[in-house]
Amino acid sequence: MRSRHPTSPGSSARAAAIAPARTTRGSRRRCAGRSDLIDSLVAVATQAVVDGRPVHVAITGDTGAGKTRVLDAICDRLRAAGHEVIALRGRRRFPGEPPGDPLGEALDASELAGASDPTASSASRVAASDPTGAAAPRLAAADPTGGSAPRPAGRAVRVPTPRLAALDGGELAGALRRVAARGAVIAIDDAGWLAPVALRALDSALGSPLGGATRLAVIAASPAPVGDRDARHRVDVALPPLAAEDAELLVRELLRPAQLIPAVLVERLVIRAGGNPGLLVALAGEITRRGAIRRQVGSDEWYVAADELDTLLAAPSPAWFAVRALEDLPGELQAVVRTCAVLGPRFSADEIAQVHGGDVAAGLAWLVRDRVLEQGETRGRAPGGIEHGEPGGGWYAFCDPAIQDAIVDHLLDDREPVHGRAFHYWAERPGVAAIERLTRLAFHGAGAHEPVTAATCWIALARAAQGRGELDDAEQLLDRALRCLTGAAPRLRAATLLERARLRYARGRFAAARDDARSARRTAEQPGRAEVHAGVHAEVQIDALAIEALAVTAAGDPAAASAAITAAVALDADDVDVAVRARILGAIGLDRVRAGQPDAAAPALQLAAALAEVLGDPLTSTAVAQVLRPPRRRPDR
Secondary structure (H helix, E strand, O other): OOOOOOOOOOOOHHHHHHOOOOOOOOOOOOOOOOHHHHHHHHHHHHHHHHHOOOEEEEEEOOOOOOHHHHHHHHHHHHHHOOOOEEEEEOOOOOOOOOOOOHHHHHHHHHHHHHHHOOOOOHHHHHHHOOOOOOOOOOOOOOOOOOOOOOOOOOOOEEOOOOOOOOOOOHHHHHHHHHHHHHOEEEEEEOHHHOOHHHHHHHHHHHHOOOOOOOOEEEEEEEOOOOOOOOOOOEEEEEOOOOOHHHHHHHHHHHOOOEEEOOHHHHHHHHHHHOOOHHHHHHHHHHHHHOOOEEEOOOOOOEEEOHHHOOOOOOOOOHHHHHHHHHHOOOHHHHHHHHHHHHOOOOEOHHHHHHHHOOOOHHHHHHHHHOOOEEEEEOOOEOOOOOEOOOHHHEEEEEOOHHHHHHHHHHOOOOOHHHHHHHHHHHHHOOOOOHHHHHHHHHHHHHHOOOHHHHHHHHHHHHHHHHHOOOHHHHHHHHHHHHHHOOOOOHHHHHHHHHHHHHHHHHOOOHHHHHHHHHHHHHHHOOOOHHHHOHHHHHHHHHHHHHHHHHHHHHOOOHHHHHHHHHHHHHOOOOOOOHHHHHHHHHHHHHHHHHOOOHHHHHHHHHHHHHHHHHHOOHHHHHHHHHHHOOOOOOOOO
């Protein structure tokens, strides 16, 4: 878009001003203050690929610290040296949505490139192994800020149909072995959004002997560390703030073509950014946007009109970024962006049209060109790995999720109507995959004051995540369900607390499981509920007491276990659901074992174990397994 100041050197800094962590593509510049680090990491990766010393370099840092830029610079150097680089990026997804498989897709594309042209060079293979569809085989912009770039304007992100997308260990492990055998670097941006099983597969490939040299380097960038931090092949790199000298050089470079820049202004910008290159880009971009970079009359020299910048009193806040993201857009597009911000990590044109109203096709195209949104196309599956219900498979997402979050948090006073319309859109829309519908109904129901429906969906998604082995996600989804049920549906809340208690017990968090069980008992005892639902009330109490007894037994508190069992038996523990009966039998058996009565404990433990096995109850199975495990017989001498 045009700059409002015709004497300014251009408006390209606008994108940098609104998205410090993910800047626009620009001319190649040095990576400010990171050159020595890049040299070292290039040497480490080269040693891994050439000499067979596998390594996982984990780059972490705050937003705008330069993670993506450092990763991009390393990849450039390795490609220039002729090494194969397989680049991919994790993508944010809805809570409860199964993770996609960008790793499998990237490996798939790399193998397809090699199969179609066995003589292809590493550089040409890199271009085919980037599932993003970016025109240049680069991971991010060449800007010195450290931000990753939005896709080129108007270019759709295409994801190949995965042949190696199976994350059960077979095909993925085989693909990694082949990559490691020929020697390659796998570069992962936003690695925190990769599936845990993919991260485990990478660590396994790096740590397992392949019958030869493992010539593999994995370089991952994420805000927090991912993968096995104790692995011997691990190298952790936390990006520090820029030194003052490097920050000053970056500021002067960003304010080009101005050469007459007051030293006090440079110092002020460096201090306010705190050494964060992304914030320096944002501040410099704001100076350009205001038209403060001007050419002296009758001269070719440019200067900064520092006397007009008194309002830059502090480092940019999230609200500041949100305002800057919208203020140069036409009013009708600002409204579209606000609606899109509420719709979550990904949304379709049809959803935007139905929720916002009107024809939004032209506006969406504008926002893609202006690098506010990116457009993607899928072949059968959306980035979350689920079947996409939108004809043609089109979707949109914010180029910078941080800007989306800032808009939602600071520029939307009333999000409920948007969530409400989106909730009804997904509730009524036909032909939608079950997981896709549940993730949207849970996400929008929580904001549309539909707490019971939202909680029900969260609970179902938690069970699905637990079935996939994603226990962290499952517990977080139950946390969301419980937040929705604060002050509502006490029976459902008590049942959800018990479900989380069972999950926490299975994960070895016995004190937290005990606390959940006790909270479930208190919730079930709310006035007026016991009289109306006496049977249900008693069953919830008994189940809570059984879980509490198992948890405190595992935590080494037999007195508390005995007290919980006594209270459960007093509530008629025989007249309950069979799964609850199995848990209370297990608790009784364990209590008798600890009381020195193994013979009396055996019938209860054996019945509990049999019921748990048939019912698929991991809590009871885990609790009684250690006691029932037969002792090892010593071999006869």
